[in-house]
Amino acid sequence: MSDELNPYVNHNHGLCIQSALREAHDLCKRRNVRLTALREKVLEQIWQSHRPVGAYDILAQLTQGESRPAQPPTVYRALDFLQEQGLVHRIASINAYIGCSHPGKQHNGYFLICERCKITAELEHPEIDQSLKSCASDHGFTINKTRIELTGLCINCQNT
């Protein structure tokens, strides 16, 4: 992981946002699906930090300066789209959403969620995927989706 994308390292986050949006555009173009203005705004909001954000936080941001406040389905529909396209992940343990750090790639990400600062890193580990898969299949179980959420303390929050 380059430092530019490493949430634990001081970095130019503007570049994270830029590259996330660019990748999203490319991906949607390739797949011939529409990254509409709304969807892009939602994705951009999500990428404002490396912390998962709640749907209603996004909603509040969208509403900023608008004449009429946006409504929940507006956000949830955009989130559904973004999740379908693998651009965003839902973190179930805290009901929040985070940008995918390597969209397009086939992957089962897993998440390191800091309990203190909330910064969340997405990692991959194909061997673990494989272990889980084979373990499940020992029980005759076929996995469709893997969800791994690890909470604890990140490197910056250890000593406090």
Added chain:
Amino acid sequence: MSDELNPYVNHNHGLCIQSALREAHDLCKRRNVRLTALREKVLEQIWQSHRPVGAYDILAQLTQGESRPAQPPTVYRALDFLQEQGLVHRIASINAYIGCSHPGKQHNGYFLICERCKITAELEHPEIDQSLKSCASDHGFTINKTRIELTGLCINCQNT
């Protein structure tokens, strides 16, 4: 796993409930915490099946035949207690609760959740725990809680 506790095999589920309650009693006694009548009722409700149940389902059951309906905090407090004692797990991806199949033992369970019949098995796999732990520590991250929820199709629901 003995067939008596294997959710995928036809078994005398009464024995599952019995043994879960007995273990809970023993454990609470050893720890000198109180498995009150209410907490036991909630645990018993949860153990009615090998499917995770929602808090409001439990609430509805508690309310059955009572003069005044039970209120949400009643159930959530009992659930908090049962989770603290490791007698119950929360399945975050579906907001539901399931009895722990091996309480007392230090463990990071992971869950195979059938999308079709909802039957959920809890497995252990110390090697995966270890891999995750060492992976996380490569990033300076200390894990407090591991949450692994795998959704898919169980052995009985594959061919339908």
Added chain:
DNA sequence: AACAAAACGTTACAATATAACAATCACTCA
């Protein structure tokens, strides 16, 4: 331009969870 499908707006509501305070229970120790 007419049409169909997709996306979005809007209203209403469902489902899940918690805060705050009052009442009751159960254990302890004088």
Added chain:
DNA sequence: TGAGTGATTGTTATATTGTAACGTTTTGTT
């Protein structure tokens, strides 16, 4: 044993998260 204390439960109210349903607008296609 019974007064005091902390734990547990009851109760009211409300916060938070998510969805159903239907109408309108936009987009892409013929």
